[in-house]
Amino acid sequence: xxxxxxxSLIHGDVQKVHEKLVQEISSKxxxxxxxxxxxxxxxxxxxxxxxxxxxxxxxxxxxxNNRVNIDIKGIGHFRDNVIFMDVxxxxxxxxMNKDYYKELKxxxxxxxxxxxxxxxxxxxxxxxxxxxxxxRQIWNFVINEENNFSSIIDNIAIMExxxxxxxxxxxxxxxxx
Numbered sequence: 684x685x686x687x688x689x690x691s692l693i694h695g696d697v698q699k700v701h702e703k704l705v706q707e708i709s710s711k712x713x714x715x716x717x718x719x720x721x722x723x724x725x726x727x728x729x730x731x732x733x734x735x736x737x738x739x740x741x742x743x744x745x746x747x748n749n750r751v752n753i754d755i756k757g758i759g760h761f762r763d764n765v766i767f768m769d770v771x772x773x774x775x776x777x778x779m780n781k782d783y784y785k786e787l788k789x790x791x792x793x794x795x796x797x798x799x800x801x802x803x804x805x806x807x808x809x810x811x812x813x814x815x816x817x818x819r820q821i822w823n824f825v826i827n828e829e830n831n832f833s834s835i836i837d838n839i840a841i842m843e844x845x846x847x848x849x850x851x852x853x854x855x856x857x858x859x860x
Contacts, residue, residue, distance in 0.1 A: 686844035689726035697832040745857035770805035
């Protein structure tokens with residue numbers, strides 16, 4: 684069985700800032716960097732025998748839906764194990780997210796975790812792997828980072844986990860209208 688995650692890849696100036704911060708955190712605090720480029724997770728990692736229905740559903744959804752605006756402003760965290768750039772979705776982005784979830788929910792055998800759903804927090808992770816012991820230092824390092832960007836969600840990408848290289852590879856990317 685293969686492992687996938689569904690994301691929206693974020694591009695532009697904010698991506699460069701994100702990459703720089705991820706690398707600085709990784710080297711300064713000796714933590715593993717993110718294995719995905721800057722993104723917003725739309726569907727948490729899952730395993731499925733055949734990805735075809737997910738692929739078809741996503742392609743059909745993207746062909747019918749427009750790109751949406753988001754703002755990326757400030758730094759936040761979940762508990763003491765995830766630090767992220769805060770994403771403020773537009774009303775259209777919230778609506779698009781809800782509609783996409785409704786479509787994905789129709790797919791049999793698609794696994795869902797408790798923290799997934801229409802009301803999840805939009806964010807772009809900076810650090811999350813084994814950071815509990817270093818959380819306070821990392822938090823103090825990033826909390827004063829000025830970031831205020833306007834961006835868009837213009838794609839939905841299915842990423843496949845590469846067990847040989849321990850990283851996520853792009854499986855297929857669909858453009859929103």
